[in-house]
Amino acid sequence: MIPIRSSRPDDVPALFAVWLAAVRSTHDFLSEEDIGFYADLVRDQYLPAAALMVAVDGDDRPVGFLGMTGSKIDTLFVDPAWHGRGIGRTLVARALEGGPELTVDVNEQNSAARAFYRRLGFREVGRSALDDSGRPFPLLHLALDGASQGNPTGA
Template identity: 30%
Template structure:
């Protein structure tokens, strides 16, 4: 079940955040994520968060308006549709989604391409000095228009 984030979810979300970053970004010094842990913990509640709750938090997506500020899935629940469900939740709320992905994180790039994201540009992340891609998905919402009698 995907639901809105609650304050009591914070520790589970942060555990998934740290483990996910350490696993997906082995090209970045692990100390970078450990040093940013407290800052992220403070900022998380300022984003719009949705969690996949399957008798415990198995993944989450953080949104700052239409920008995906984070998408993380517990390693034991990857490749089971959790990430796709979370992205679809975001797609229900926005006409366009944007996300930055490290160029070396090919699994994430492949995931977003499968979710109909396109690569828009490439830049260097100022904090890590690593190349990253800006990806965008245009979302078409089907709106049913009823017939009106004049």
């Protein structure tokens, strides 16, 4: 079982390290300049302000996190060293505790994320040519009706 707790202000450096490692591992369509642009926003604005669900290791070090607004997953990142251990699935299952429906936007070029959400039962419901920052990285809008899709933990 992966422990999940709420984020704390002192988590920001570790959460940023998780974000950066995950982006470098899964977002090969971004240039270093693009990563720098998003890194400034994530480190300086998003992480300090967001209330996140944080997956931690046995020493309480963050290894993944999920942020939400209402029933929309805003962000889900897992340290690449921890990929394949059920952390993302566990975080999504915890998100479903707030209600049976979830939505998420995923970069169209991020095939690993698309496959992950598809395995959990998310389906495409729309597409945007630009990301939330107005940059040319198309987003797929996905939705999960947890009531009809079953349990993303596989239980």
